[in-house]
Amino acid sequence: MSMLKVISIALIVAGIGLAFWGYQLSDSVGSAINQTLTGAYTDKVMALYIAGAVCFVTGVVLSSKK
Numbered sequence: 001m002s003m004l005k006v007i008s009i010a011l012i013v014a015g016i017g018l019a020f021w022g023y024q025l026s027d028s029v030g031s032a033i034n035q036t037l038t039g040a041y042t043d044k045v046m047a048l049y050i051a052g053a054v055c056f057v058t059g060v061v062l063s064s065k066k
Helices: 003-026 030-040 043-064
Strands: none
Touching: 003 030, 003 043
16 A cells, blocks of 8 residues: 555544544534524634545545546
């Protein structure tokens, strides 16, 4: 297995993990209060979602290269 494939798989797994961590954090009490008052997620939750998406997409793109 080439090094590029290993890195792409690691990025895909990391992206899923970060997005899941953001989802879990969005259900916290502090985040729920903030979402109720402002109507938006906290900055940390959004950063985890964005980082997860970037890692996942980068991993998918790298895995499709030869």
